[in-house]
Amino acid sequence: MTQSLPTLHSPNLMAALARMQSISLRDLLETDPKRVERDVVEVAGLRLDWTRQRLDAAAWDALHALADEAGVWSALERQRAGAHVNTTEDRAALHMALRLPRSARCVIDGHDVVEDVHEVLDAMAGLVERVRTGVHTGYSGRAIRSVVNIGIGGSDLGPRMVCRALQPMAPDAVDGRPLEMHFVSNVDGAALDAVLRTVDPETTLFIVASKTFGTQETLTNARSARTWLLGHAGGDPEAVARHFVAVSTHAGRVAEFGIDTRNMFGFWDWVGGRYSVWSAIGLPIALYLGMDGFRAFLAGAHAMDRHVLETPARGNAAIRMALVDVWNHNLLGACARVVLPYDERLKLLPAYLQQAEMESLGKGVRHDGTPVAEQTGPLVWGAVGTDGQHAFYQLLHQGTRWEPTEFVGVARAEHALPEHHPILLANLVAQAEALALGKTADEASREMAAEGLPSEVVARLAPHRTFPGNRPSTVILLERLDPAALGALVALYEHKIYLLATLWGINAFDQWGVELGKQLAGRVLEDFSTVGAGHPHDPATTATLAWLRPRLTRS
Numbered sequence: 001m002t003q004s005l006p007t008l009h010s011p012n013l014m015a016a017l018a019r020m021q022s023i024s025l026r027d028l029l030e031t032d033p034k035r036v037e038r039d040v041v042e043v044a045g046l047r048l049d050w051t052r053q054r055l056d057a058a059a060w061d062a063l064h065a066l067a068d069e070a071g072v073w074s075a076l077e078r079q080r081a082g083a084h085v086n087t088t089e090d091r092a093a094l095h096m097a098l099r100l101p102r103s104a105r106c107v108i109d110g111h112d113v114v115e116d117v118h119e120v121l122d123a124m125a126g127l128v129e130r131v132r133t134g135v136h137t138g139y140s141g142r143a144i145r146s147v148v149n150i151g152i153g154g155s156d157l158g159p160r161m162v163c164r165a166l167q168p169m170a171p172d173a174v175d176g177r178p179l180e181m182h183f184v185s186n187v188d189g190a191a192l193d194a195v196l197r198t199v200d201p202e203t204t205l206f207i208v209a210s211k212t213f214g215t216q217e218t219l220t221n222a223r224s225a226r227t228w229l230l231g232h233a234g235g236d237p238e239a240v241a242r243h244f245v246a247v248s249t250h251a252g253r254v255a256e257f258g259i260d261t262r263n264m265f266g267f268w269d270w271v272g273g274r275y276s277v278w279s280a281i282g283l284p285i286a287l288y289l290g291m292d293g294f295r296a297f298l299a300g301a302h303a304m305d306r307h308v309l310e311t312p313a314r315g316n317a318a319i320r321m322a323l324v325d326v327w328n329h330n331l332l333g334a335c336a337r338v339v340l341p342y343d344e345r346l347k348l349l350p351a352y353l354q355q356a357e358m359e360s361l362g363k364g365v366r367h368d369g370t371p372v373a374e375q376t377g378p379l380v381w382g383a384v385g386t387d388g389q390h391a392f393y394q395l396l397h398q399g400t401r402w403e404p405t406e407f408v409g410v411a412r413a414e415h416a417l418p419e420h421h422p423i424l425l426a427n428l429v430a431q432a433e434a435l436a437l438g439k440t441a442d443e444a445s446r447e448m449a450a451e452g453l454p455s456e457v458v459a460r461l462a463p464h465r466t467f468p469g470n471r472p473s474t475v476i477l478l479e480r481l482d483p484a485a486l487g488a489l490v491a492l493y494e495h496k497i498y499l500l501a502t503l504w505g506i507n508a509f510d511q512w513g514v515e516l517g518k519q520l521a522g523r524v525l526e527d528f529s530t531v532g533a534g535h536p537h538d539p540a541t542t543a544t545l546a547w548l549r550p551r552l553t554r555s
């Protein structure tokens, strides 16, 4: 698929850029009475607020023209209809089909996949019911108490983030407590070791989650977990059947590993790893929240799909989000987006989005293999508020570089100390305001004079106590953090990513950039144990290997 990239240098966009570079956010906020009406969208329990972006009505017009020119509507329709939008792997990217209701139809390559999707959901529901009611027991007949998900990247981050976010909503299992959830991703043995020290082999269910079932980290951890279990279960292979289930697209490798494929929950190659939380990869979520909770998560995402597919561009949250990123990165020159959830439950959202966005959008060539002419994926990073305020916000407010920020907050607290909540959210609102408005030298000086500081101190400190402001942010507020709202939020980001890829003409669904490191790690691993000449390496790598080889802990 060759795409003609719309120009980011249209006269209207260039005029908008020149205008926005000569007016501050402070002035825009004061002089544009339509801002709130125009730049806030409410959908599926979310309130998205772009009023603090450096955009006026005409700049939005120019951006929407860009979206039209890039063909965002036909791109969405092609994706929905199952076209092979993942061009380098010749596959559809149909995570939307995973959240369709049972009554819907979605034909991919001549086959309606909705039935398959619901068949797997029903199978998941069966296991969830058996585990949560204590019918599915471990080798000694005791009910399952802990679940350990072994997976990495897209087979880890989604369920890990969602389970943490919805922790207050996890219902009690058979023994009157929510299940204990653990996630092991890193091949560093310390990660699995730490979990195995806390769980009881008699009551632990392992989920080995890997789309390919060929990922070194996951298989290494899964083998060690199996050895640990067999060690406790007297080597009884029947224990593996009771304590291990697999989630994968690859039945052959699952069987080869030693997990009965009757204990496998499948998905399909048209589900990308980082878009797979809606598939059986979401099994930890279903076990933790119950199937109703998981289905509500899917329904929230489906509501967002409908919004994105059906809402005209100016009210369309995903199109606007994508355009804001293009504006900040390609026109204003930012290189990162800082994700700042003001909610402990959303602590893992930055990490989740890091994979979703950076693995999807970190591309240097278009679909047709030609180099992209502009910057693509922003660096995505962030941390939970208010912690970040006492760590890196200094740079966000007064550093020489500016980066756009994205605040995420939830109106309703779900814990026993709700009196903290206004303090938390006051900080979110204040930070967005401070970044946008800043503080002029005059204001800083007046403040210091009012504090009674001598005029020479006022003059000396004024530059240090001045804030440039004009630093854009988006504020996303949720009424409540429940499965539906979280599903809608995650789906919104997914749509934004695809639309950005469309605007840049790149493939959001492959990840060739992770392959080289994997390949070389295989060779280096062999060379750790090779005496004499192993694989050829550059001098720096050879020297590193020579230092490490005699010192490395191997067993």
Ligand code: F6P
Pocket (backbone or CB within 6 Å): 152, 153, 154, 155, 209, 210, 211, 212, 213, 214, 215, 218, 273, 274, 359, 511, 514
């Ligand atoms: O990091 C590369 C990657 O392929 C991701 O895209 C994927 O989510 C992760 O590895 C795990 O892959 P798998 O689910 O096949 O084990």
